[in-house]
Amino acid sequence: MTGSTTRASRPASRSPGPTGTSDPAGDCGEAAPLLKVRGLTRRFGGLVALEEIDLDVEVGRLLVVMGPNGAGKSTLVDLLTGYLRPNEGGFRLDGVDLTFSPRWSLARSGITRTFQVPRPLARFDVRENVRIAARCGSPPRPGRSAAERQAAELLSETGLDGQASCYPAELSLASLRRLELARALAGRPRLLIADEPLGGLAGADIDAGIALLRTLARPDRGVIVIEHAVRAVLQVADELAFLHHGRLLRRGPAAEVLADRAVVDAYVGAGLLRRGLL
Amino acid sequence: MAVAIGAGALALARPGSLDTLLLYAVLAQSWNLIGGLAGYASFGQVVFFGVGGYLTALAMVRLGLSFYLAMPLGGLGAALFGLAVGDLVLRVRGLYFAVATLVLAGATKAVLSSWPGLAGPSGVLTITTVGLHQPTARPGPLGFDAVYLALAAVSTAGVSVLVRSRLGDSLAVIRDDEDLAGALGIAVRPAKVAAFSLSGALAGLAGGVYAFQVTALSPAVLFAPLLSVVMVAAVVAGGAGVLGPLRGAVLLWLLSAGVGSLAPELRDVLVASLIVAVVLVEEGR
Incomplete structure (x- = not known):
């Protein structure tokens, strides 16, 4: 395991906004972040999927990770959950280096x-899906x-209580996405990572999904959400990280990042490219 | 499929008796743990039966232990054997796991067949049941029925506790989506090896009773491949869960009482067909 601490000397570009939870121990007024990612790099052969990523996530905050297709968002999720291993760099949760922990250990450590x-x-059925996750x-x-009680609470929090006895095949995409969230929450995460929780949804489902996402960050929990839709990002993000070609292009308050010239170029450029106009 | 199950039902020599039914029940619950609950269709489950049988017999013959002490030792030995080889064979799934377990059973049988110190020059290990040196008085048919019944009851009770346990939940996830299990906090390899080892314990205990029942033991007796097929067929026919294997055991027992003998070549074809069919069903699920 290398790199994760050596690169920590570079100060994180923290947003000056209402981040400042008071830190009784430190003089600098900054609490230690829940998740600290430093220099995270993953290559697939010659392709660099993710390069030198530094990120912090704090409890009570929701970080949206955004970027065009191929920007490295899914790679980031897979690296943080043990589905991929980094070539360089690492990450810590609550100060503990978990970079090469196995999947199950990461989940039990709270990620x-x-x-998608x-x-x-x-x-x-839906209730059992959540109960099993709560138990493990x-x-x-x-x-x-106790797992059954926790599952019932989570179904109510995620608006699935009416469908507790339904089987997955009977659920709409919106309900399936809620079930994914309920199951991830059932593991009692310190850090919840939602990979495109609004993907494929439309209309009222998006609004309801946004309302749900806004409830996820808690005083003892931080959240990372992968999302594309600008309207949703503006409504849920405490902070926005914009990835492009595997690099962290900009990071900060969502409105500022989205107004950034480089971000607009990357996003619009990718959009035009997708439509065959560039 | 039904024909293949019928062929599997021919496996044991004395079809239709009560001890056979109860033996099938124990073996079906054994296979249920790894093939039904965890979704790893083992075709070499007889290896545990054979290891447990030999260990029981050796403990009685060489150490002079009572059968009632030797049989649990045989079960424990089979469980430890499962722990030792489980991590290796459980790295592959589906058809590959079926082949790995078949090879495991064949190799173990071959090693025991050529082990010089295992049996006398005849190759047959005999548990003494008459004279001054018999470790335990051999129970009558009713006695064996009672031992098999106790084993079947313990197996079924154990399975019913296990399916409601955290390990049971873990195995259900591993069966349905092994790649997801880790994300839910399930340590996949230990859970699979535990299921394999527990299934080995049940088959090993059954093998111990069978050894004392048969008394004259050779690898051909204790490693009969058709026993593996009985275990698969019972759960495939009856379903997994707690009671499914018992239903399957009854069905197999009824078939085995009614069906006459087939040519060995035909049996081999049916056994092979069953393996392919089970694996295809598992993969397509």
């Missing part, structure tokens, strides 16, 4: 995720009946 393509357990997640791991 849980949703999947929902992957519910088809043989189990981070400690203290509940017994069966």
